[in-house]
Amino acid sequence: MTDIDKALDKVLDKAIDDVLADVLYEALTNWKEHPEKSGIFSDLDGTLSKIAPTPAEAIVTPEMRKVLQDINKKYAVVGIVSGRDSTEARRMVALENLVYIGNHGLEWLEDGKQFYVPEAFNFFGLAGNLASELSDIFNATGYFVERKKLGVAVHYRQVEDKEQAKARIEEVLKPMLAKYPLKQAEGRYVIELKPDLPVNKGDAVTVIALRAGIERAMYLGDDVTDIDAFQALRQLRDEGRLQTVSIAIASDESAPAVMQEADYVVQSVDAAEALLRWMSSIPRVR
Numbered sequence: 001m002t003d004i005d006k007a008l009d010k011v012l013d014k015a016i017d018d019v020l021a022d023v024l025y026e027a028l029t030n031w032k033e034h035p036e037k038s039g040i041f042s043d044l045d046g047t048l049s050k051i052a053p054t055p056a057e058a059i060v061t062p063e064m065r066k067v068l069q070d071i072n073k074k075y076a077v078v079g080i081v082s083g084r085d086s087t088e089a090r091r092m093v094a095l096e097n098l099v100y101i102g103n104h105g106l107e108w109l110e111d112g113k114q115f116y117v118p119e120a121f122n123f124f125g126l127a128g129n130l131a132s133e134l135s136d137i138f139n140a141t142g143y144f145v146e147r148k149k150l151g152v153a154v155h156y157r158q159v160e161d162k163e164q165a166k167a168r169i170e171e172v173l174k175p176m177l178a179k180y181p182l183k184q185a186e187g188r189y190v191i192e193l194k195p196d197l198p199v200n201k202g203d204a205v206t207v208i209a210l211r212a213g214i215e216r217a218m219y220l221g222d223d224v225t226d227i228d229a230f231q232a233l234r235q236l237r238d239e240g241r242l243q244t245v246s247i248a249i250a251s252d253e254s255a256p257a258v259m260q261e262a263d264y265v266v267q268s269v270d271a272a273e274a275l276l277r278w279m280s281s282i283p284r285v286r
């Protein structure tokens with residue numbers, strides 16, 4: 001074991017509880033030995049980036065960026081899978097040559113080109129109009145209306161009475177949901193309207209993983225929309241098409257189902273960083 005390995009062990013074992021670290025090490029041994037046949041997919045906010053008071057304030061730290069850069073050099077494909085616009089995800093991560101999947105799978109950036117699920121085009125104007133309308137309604141302190149290409153999200157993290165805020169947002173969104181082909185999604189102190197299309201994070205990860213011809217796919221996420229990706233990977237595994245591992249980043253804000261649906265749980269964004277750093281380090285026998 002080299003000094004680097006020892007140092008990584010220390011970080012990782014501190015970040016993840018001992019039992020889990022051992023099980024994870026074992027599960028990921030093949031990945032480290034064959035990164036050219038493995039893909040790593042990860043949610044952004046709450047997984048690679050700590051939750052900030054508003055989405056605009058969230059950042060990817062230089063340390064995390066370096067880790068992502070290192071895994072991208074070794075692994076066949078690295079995909080960032082976000083509810084944000086893919087262009088926003090790329091701005092935050094600020095690395096070329098990753099695949100950026102945005103709007104929960106409805107569009108993605110790859111090799112400098114942006115691709116959309118065809119039906120998504122119908123929602124361009126609508127999302128903008130609804131964002132303007134919602135910005136006028138939720139202009140009080142504490143609310144934050146996130147304007148996206150294919151949807152709109154109302155964040156209420158900074159509102160004091162969160163239960164009341166949530167009820168109020170749902171009340172306002174109700175007629176919009178009745179009027180337009182949209183569906184509602186909830187996350188950590190955010191409620192979102194998005195196109196009612198049968199495409200989610202799991203579908204996007206499945207398509208990109210299978211197309212890349214990899215043998216293993218990993219997914220990390222912290223919130224309800226990541227469950228789709230956890231389930232998609234499980235299905236690929238059950239069908240014998242890929243070896244997969246899904247990892248939830250624990251948070252007392254997240255629905256318990258997020259933790260239940262993942263294969264493993266790590267305790268924080270720091271732990272996710274430690275895990276990815278270990279995955280980018282030199283293969284070795286533990």
Ligand SMILES: [Mg+2]
Pocket residue numbers: 043044045046047221222223
């Ligand atoms: Mg998240």
